[in-house]
Amino acid sequence: MSTINPAIPTHAPAHEPHGDNYLTHQSGVLSWAFTLDHKRIGIMYMVGVLAAFLLGGTFAMLVRTELLTPEPTFIPGNATANWDFYNHMFSLHGAVMVFMFIIPAVPAILGNFIMPLMLGAKDVAFPRLNLLSFYLWVIGGVFFTYVLLSGIMRSAFGIEMYGGFGLDTGWTFYTPYSTTTTSSVIPATFGAFVLGFSSILTGVNFIATIHTLRPKGMTWFKMPLFCWALYSTSVIQILATPVLGITLLLLIAERALHVGIFDPKYGGDPVLYQHFFWFYSHPAVYIMILPAFGIISEVIGAFSRKHIFGYKFIALSSLAIALLGFLVWGHHMFVTGQSTIANAIFSAITFFIAIPSAIKVFNWMATMYGGSVRLKTPMMYALGFIGLFTVGGLTGLPLAAMSTDIPLHDTYFVVAHFHYVMMGSMLFGFLAGMYYWFPKMFGKMYNERWGIIFAVVIYIGFNLAFFPQFLAGTQGMPRRYASYPDGFQIYHVLSSIGAYIMGAGLVGVLFNWLAGLKNGAIAAANPWGANTLEWQTTSPPPHDNFPNTMTADDPYDVAQWKQISENEWQIDPDYRPDENRGHH
């Protein structure tokens, strides 16, 4: 676009028709497929990643339904076929959720859409690379779809597809099980390999963007905390993901060519695989949670109407977590026979990571202290996040302590712990961000009342689903069990009921968004009265993001917020543009 937009008032009246925006700038399928606009790429990621989340969630529902009773549920007449079905379901659930939803969700959707806007930039540093990242994600998704299809074809129609059928290795692909099973390990690992490249290129792009495209006045310590979180995440993506790529290629080589690196039958060491895998996959845990930290920092600041507390400590704790995260992978292997001294070092560094995590939580609480707290939907999710992340973090303590980890390792305690962190915290952060930037992304408001109701439903459902799993775990219930001794049934029934409630709540969120897109009130440029640069342009933003070159100052400066708060009628849940026309 060559013409310059007319100057856009920061607080456009809600009923004023919007001019050109990124959604209407061009039309047609090709204008999306070949777009270099970070906003459109973010929206395409959103559609794909949410579809993957729906798929992974469906697998989760099947898993929880199987576990309602110790007996076979789906194929009652054939126990082993039933257990195989369960094993495929939990493996696909984990693989789809981790590689296609949790890792890309916040950076690829919200990072892509919001981060350049936060910097007052026109786009990311390498727009073409950004589109390539998206298509690599799609190709990775095609491989996962192939895996799923091969399982369906074989079990429903008896047709064998190349490479095996389904996936029954768990998302961790532990050798030598993964090198000997008949499921589609090669297509699945190759899919994860391609998805890894998508992640690496996004990381490269974000680091270049943050280094080169910050506006005048935005020094490192005047950068919004969401950008700090994405920067830390990108460092991990670049340094750790290649190790996963190499590991998965070695796994494919072991399976296809028997090179003898992981499989003891050919002279390999299966524990070496675990070292390689966790060297990536533990830092990957921080790829999943750090961007959510960034969102929570933005949301709590904006909805407390107060300068974020301890800015530098929050910013640097993200970096500290990113760097320390590389040195703790061995805590996944305390009972493999790994040396006691190695275990002691891994355990000590793991505990050290607890401190920057605790710092963040305390700073968020201190931000609210003395603030003017508005309990809008994004803030409800942020409060939920603090609760879930606290539980998830504290239950990491007995897993990091070497002696208490011995009985808890590979039980439901671990399952509950990482769902509180990776699922509860990350998802609540993601939903907080989606609600927070929904008006910016689409220029419409969602329904506030239903937004809060579904947030509460999901919070209750989540805790009912996963808290009983802590108790099952301390009692000894092992993970990845299709059937179990009768004594554990009560925990599983509670957990499944919670999962159904949470699933219903998430469907509600989707409907709330769709209804908002269709009938929502027109959003103001800055409905929340926040001070970061993305709120300084119209909602939705024009193709070029900003009409003028932006300058920045302290992103959490309180002085500018007062006048905006008078526009609060714009986020009244009952407001409809038609009914209120001329209301002002």
Add this chain to the structure above:
Amino acid sequence: MLGILAKAAEGNFLLPPDASTIAGEIDWLTWFITWVSVIFGVGVIVITFLIAFRFRHKKGVNDIGKGPTHSTLLEITWSVIPGIIVLLIAIWGFQGYAKYSIMPKEVAPLEIQVEGFKWGWRFIYPNGHTEPVLHIPKDVPVRFVMRSEDVIHSLYFPAFRIKKDVVPGRYNKMWVVATSESPMTAGKDWTNPDSFVFNVDKPETYAEGFDIYCTEYCGTSHSRMLSKVYVHPTVASYESWLAKASDPYRMKEDGTYTPTTAIGQAMAAKNGCYQCHSVDGTKLIGPTWKDLFGSNRAFTDGTSMIADETYIAESINYPNKHIVAGYNPVMPSYLGKMSDRDINAIINYMKSISSNFDGAKTTLDAPLPDPKAK
């Protein structure tokens, strides 16, 4: 819910029974961390909600927040206090782990070999006797020398608070001193091998003994890779049990012998055959044994054969030579693990449950001669 409340009333809703010398140390730290977590967790959540309520937005009163935005003193405080707590937990965790990994040297341990396979456990006693369940005496150090035949498994005793991965290609070791005997129905004879009835497919037999789980995912029947550890009250009880259990062909105290078909049935259980073969016609990983003997077997290579004694023996020793159509070549070889007499006992048992066997079933229970006695 009632189950959880009932357990809470007994005071052990968090942990299973403890029955080893290191359980107490691990449980103590678990409870310490639990209480630290409850205090911090409830504290953070309650204070967060109190702050959100106390400082909630009121129109015209506090449109803009006016609280503090930084305090180096606070940052240091809330870094150092959790830092000290986690440092203590780390040290205590290390001390407990050192006990788990370093075996006490005062007494020579009883050494039991453990083999994990898809999908079962094989516990090999010092005299070479093999059982799918574990028997150990109380108050005596026992060392497990563990290996896997195929993929990674993990041997987990919740009551002892110990587990270790069973990794193919290496021997992992683990030790325990059990401190209390396992649950056993009153009046049962600890020395009588027939007292122990655990069967993975019969949950009603789960009550006796402490649980053993496989905790490393290993495929189809991972969740059925269960076993039991029976902790004998005395060493004498354990040794007496082992002597009797080692000899299924023994003359009993009343002068009778165990029927050979029953020996075959037990021999198959001992070797984990029923993990994959049913005897009632149900299709599991491998073909059912019901009506198998004497039937015509169609193989994946297109050939077929009548299932006679030679075929059965071959299938035990060289299981992948002939694969019945519709099944996968997943059975491990038992070559050298079963004597000819054991295999004959199993064949007799298979004859007794086959309508395709044309001989007289009444003779199948006659005692088999001991080949060494000749």
